[in-house]
Amino acid sequence: MNFAILSAGYIAGVMADTVSRMREELVLYAVGARDKSRAQAMAEKYGAQKSYGSYEELVSDANVDMVYVASPHSHHYEHAKLCLNHGKHVLCEKAFTSNLAQARELVALAKEKNLFLGEAVWTRFMPFVSKVKELMDQRAIGDIHALQCGFGQELTHVERMTNPALAGGALLDLGIYPLTFASLFFGTEVAEITGDAVLTDQGVDAGNSFILKYRDGKIASLLSCMTVWMPNTGILFGEKGYIIAHDFWNCQRLTVCVRGENPYDIECPFEISGYEYEVRAAIKAIEEGRLCCDEMPWEESLRLMEVMDGLRAKWGVKYPFE
Amino acid sequence: MNFAILSAGYIAGVMADTVSRMREELVLYAVGARDKSRAQAMAEKYGAQKSYGSYEELVSDANVDMVYVASPHSHHYEHAKLCLNHGKHVLCEKAFTSNLAQARELVALAKEKNLFLGEAVWTRFMPFVSKVKELMDQRAIGDIHALQCGFGQELTHVERMTNPALAGGALLDLGIYPLTFASLFFGTEVAEITGDAVLTDQGVDAGNSFILKYRDGKIASLLSCMTVWMPNTGILFGEKGYIIAHDFWNCQRLTVCVRGENPYDIECPFEISGYEYEVRAAIKAIEEGRLCCDEMPWEESLRLMEVMDGLRAKWGVKYPFE
The missing domain is CATH 3.30.360.10 (Dihydrodipicolinate Reductase; domain 2)
Known part of the structure; x- marks a missing residue:
C-alpha cells in the first residue's frame, strides 16, 4: 500500500515519522504541500520517494493508494474531496470537516466512488x-x-x-x-x-x-x-x-x-507514536473492502459533527463560509 | 461564649470534638437532640455541661449564646428560626436552607432580632x-x-x-x-x-x-x-x-x-478539624457586633440559594413542602 501525506505541517511530520517506521505494513510513498521545498524536506527526512509542490500533483500520481489529509479542519472537505475524486482512499484528520453538511457530502462521495474514507481520531484506536x-x-x-x-x-x-x-x-x-x-x-x-x-x-x-x-x-x-x-x-x-x-x-x-x-x-x-493504530485500522478496512473503520464509522463522524453544529448554533459561532 | 450544638449526628460530633479543643476561645456548653440519650452521650464524650432531649429545651437555656445548627438542610429553616426567636446567635450548616424564600425569611428575622446568623460553609473559611x-x-x-x-x-x-x-x-x-x-x-x-x-x-x-x-x-x-x-x-x-x-x-x-x-x-x-475557622469567624463577628461574616455574607448565601432554586426549577426538582 502506497501512503501519501497531504500537507507538511506538524501533524504531517508525526505521521511521516510513524509510517516510516511501519515499513513491513505500508510504504511512505509521497508528501505533497503547497510549498514544494517543505514537501521535499519532509520526503527526504522520512524516506518518501516522491514530493509534490501541489495537492493536485500528489493526487494525480497513479501510484498513490491512500492519502492522509493533515491540513487544518477548515480544509478537510476540499482536500478529502480532491483525493476521492482522484480515486484515492482517504484517512482524514479530525475534526472530520467544519460542519455536518460537508461531512455528509464526503461520505456520499466515498460511497459513490467505493473508496475508503475514515476520520483519523487517533484516540479511538489506541x-x-x-x-x-x-x-x-x-x-x-x-x-x-x-x-x-x-x-x-x-x-x-x-x-x-x-x-x-x-x-x-x-x-x-x-x-x-x-x-x-x-x-x-x-x-x-x-x-x-x-x-x-x-x-x-x-x-x-x-x-x-x-x-x-x-x-x-x-x-x-x-x-x-x-x-x-x-x-x-x-x-x-x-x-x-x-x-x-x-x-x-x-x-x-x-x-x-x-x-x-x-x-x-x-x-x-504505544508501539510508535500512537498514530500507528489508526493507520493499521484503515489498511485493514481497505484490504477487507470496507469503506470505513469499526472504530470510527461514518455514522459516528456524522453524529459528532451534528453535535458540534448544534453547540455552535447555540453559542452563535458561525464560520464566514457557512 | 457558650456554644451549643443542635442535633447529635455525624457533623455535630465533628463540631463537638473541634469546639472541645478550642477551650481558650469558647465553651462547649450544651448539646440538644430529639433523642435525649444521644445528646447526653455526645455531651459526656466532649465535656459539654448540659444535654437536652429537645431543641426547645436547648434554646430555652438562657446561658446558651450561640447555636450551631447541624440538622439536615431540610430542617435548617425551622431550627435556625427557633434559635433566633429565642435570642440565640446562629451558625447554620450548609446548604443554608432548602430554598431562597426560607433563606430570605431567616435573614429578615436575624436583622429584626439583631442576632448573628451565618452559613457554615467551612470551605470558605479555610x-x-x-x-x-x-x-x-x-x-x-x-x-x-x-x-x-x-x-x-x-x-x-x-x-x-x-x-x-x-x-x-x-x-x-x-x-x-x-x-x-x-x-x-x-x-x-x-x-x-x-x-x-x-x-x-x-x-x-x-x-x-x-x-x-x-x-x-x-x-x-x-x-x-x-x-x-x-x-x-x-x-x-x-x-x-x-x-x-x-x-x-x-x-x-x-x-x-x-x-x-x-x-x-x-x-x-488545619489546626484542628477545619471547622475551627468558621467558628472563629462567627465569634469575631459577634464580638464586633456584626450580624454576618465577611467570608460568607448574607447576600452570598441568598445568591447561592437563588442559583440552586434556578437549577432545580430547570431540572424539575421540587420538594413536597414547596
Missing part, C-alpha cells in the same frame, strides 16, 4: 480504549454513572485556532477530544446536550463547557479551552471508585482507584 | 483560600480563565440524600461545594448558568453538572453526584499552568503546575 472497556466489563469500579473530561492548551497565538475563516475555536480543535472520550465509553444514545461558551472578539469559542446526558441516566461533563493549560485527564466515575485516563487524548496510562484499596496503574504504551 | 488568592494575585499561573470542580460520594443509602421531603438530591448536599469553589475564586458576577441533571425515581437529582459563565469571560464547569465516588479536586486553569486544590471541599494541599517547570505543593493544614 490500546487504552480496550483496557478501559475490559475494566468496565469487569465492573472494576462498579456501575459507572458519570465522567469528566477537559482539554486545554494555550493556543491563542495559533491562527487556525483564532481565525473564523479557518473554522477556528476550541470546540472543533480541542473539544472533539473530550467529546470522543465521552462517546467511546458512554456511547451514542444522548438524550440532551447543554452547554455554554466564551467567545473571542472574532466570534469563535475561546473556551466552552458542555454536558451530555444519556438515555440510560449517565452524565458527561466536558470542557475545552484554547486560552489555558489543563492536565488533560478523562475520569470515569463509578459507585466503587474511579478510573483516570492520564493525557486522555493520547493515553498510555490508566490509574484505577477503588475506595478502600490501593490505587493501581495500568500501562498501555 | 487557610487554602487565602493561599489560592495570593497565587492569583501573584499571577503564578498567569491569567486564569476556567475552572473545573467535581464532588461525588456514593450516598444512595443515606435517606437525607434520596428523600424529597428532606430536600434530597446531590445539588444541595454536594453541589453546594463546587458552587462555593467557583464563587470563592471567580466571584459573583455570573452572566449565565446552564446545567443538566439525572433524576432519581423519587424526583431528586442523583447527579448534575452545571456551567457558570462570568461577565468577565471566565467559565466554571461543575459536577456533583451522589451515586459515584470522585477524587474531589478543584482545578483553576491559567494561561501558564494550573492549580489543583486536592480534596477541595476541605483542602489542605495545593499543587501548582507551571508549564515547563517542576510542579510544587503548598501545604495549608
Whole structure:
C-alpha cells in the first residue's frame, strides 16, 4: 500500500515519522504541500520517494493508494474531496470537516466512488480504549454513572485556532477530544446536550463547557479551552471508585482507584507514536473492502459533527463560509 | 461564649470534638437532640455541661449564646428560626436552607432580632483560600480563565440524600461545594448558568453538572453526584499552568503546575478539624457586633440559594413542602 501525506505541517511530520517506521505494513510513498521545498524536506527526512509542490500533483500520481489529509479542519472537505475524486482512499484528520453538511457530502462521495474514507481520531484506536472497556466489563469500579473530561492548551497565538475563516475555536480543535472520550465509553444514545461558551472578539469559542446526558441516566461533563493549560485527564466515575485516563487524548496510562484499596496503574504504551493504530485500522478496512473503520464509522463522524453544529448554533459561532 | 450544638449526628460530633479543643476561645456548653440519650452521650464524650432531649429545651437555656445548627438542610429553616426567636446567635450548616424564600425569611428575622446568623460553609473559611488568592494575585499561573470542580460520594443509602421531603438530591448536599469553589475564586458576577441533571425515581437529582459563565469571560464547569465516588479536586486553569486544590471541599494541599517547570505543593493544614475557622469567624463577628461574616455574607448565601432554586426549577426538582 502506497501512503501519501497531504500537507507538511506538524501533524504531517508525526505521521511521516510513524509510517516510516511501519515499513513491513505500508510504504511512505509521497508528501505533497503547497510549498514544494517543505514537501521535499519532509520526503527526504522520512524516506518518501516522491514530493509534490501541489495537492493536485500528489493526487494525480497513479501510484498513490491512500492519502492522509493533515491540513487544518477548515480544509478537510476540499482536500478529502480532491483525493476521492482522484480515486484515492482517504484517512482524514479530525475534526472530520467544519460542519455536518460537508461531512455528509464526503461520505456520499466515498460511497459513490467505493473508496475508503475514515476520520483519523487517533484516540479511538489506541490500546487504552480496550483496557478501559475490559475494566468496565469487569465492573472494576462498579456501575459507572458519570465522567469528566477537559482539554486545554494555550493556543491563542495559533491562527487556525483564532481565525473564523479557518473554522477556528476550541470546540472543533480541542473539544472533539473530550467529546470522543465521552462517546467511546458512554456511547451514542444522548438524550440532551447543554452547554455554554466564551467567545473571542472574532466570534469563535475561546473556551466552552458542555454536558451530555444519556438515555440510560449517565452524565458527561466536558470542557475545552484554547486560552489555558489543563492536565488533560478523562475520569470515569463509578459507585466503587474511579478510573483516570492520564493525557486522555493520547493515553498510555490508566490509574484505577477503588475506595478502600490501593490505587493501581495500568500501562498501555504505544508501539510508535500512537498514530500507528489508526493507520493499521484503515489498511485493514481497505484490504477487507470496507469503506470505513469499526472504530470510527461514518455514522459516528456524522453524529459528532451534528453535535458540534448544534453547540455552535447555540453559542452563535458561525464560520464566514457557512 | 457558650456554644451549643443542635442535633447529635455525624457533623455535630465533628463540631463537638473541634469546639472541645478550642477551650481558650469558647465553651462547649450544651448539646440538644430529639433523642435525649444521644445528646447526653455526645455531651459526656466532649465535656459539654448540659444535654437536652429537645431543641426547645436547648434554646430555652438562657446561658446558651450561640447555636450551631447541624440538622439536615431540610430542617435548617425551622431550627435556625427557633434559635433566633429565642435570642440565640446562629451558625447554620450548609446548604443554608432548602430554598431562597426560607433563606430570605431567616435573614429578615436575624436583622429584626439583631442576632448573628451565618452559613457554615467551612470551605470558605479555610487557610487554602487565602493561599489560592495570593497565587492569583501573584499571577503564578498567569491569567486564569476556567475552572473545573467535581464532588461525588456514593450516598444512595443515606435517606437525607434520596428523600424529597428532606430536600434530597446531590445539588444541595454536594453541589453546594463546587458552587462555593467557583464563587470563592471567580466571584459573583455570573452572566449565565446552564446545567443538566439525572433524576432519581423519587424526583431528586442523583447527579448534575452545571456551567457558570462570568461577565468577565471566565467559565466554571461543575459536577456533583451522589451515586459515584470522585477524587474531589478543584482545578483553576491559567494561561501558564494550573492549580489543583486536592480534596477541595476541605483542602489542605495545593499543587501548582507551571508549564515547563517542576510542579510544587503548598501545604495549608488545619489546626484542628477545619471547622475551627468558621467558628472563629462567627465569634469575631459577634464580638464586633456584626450580624454576618465577611467570608460568607448574607447576600452570598441568598445568591447561592437563588442559583440552586434556578437549577432545580430547570431540572424539575421540587420538594413536597414547596
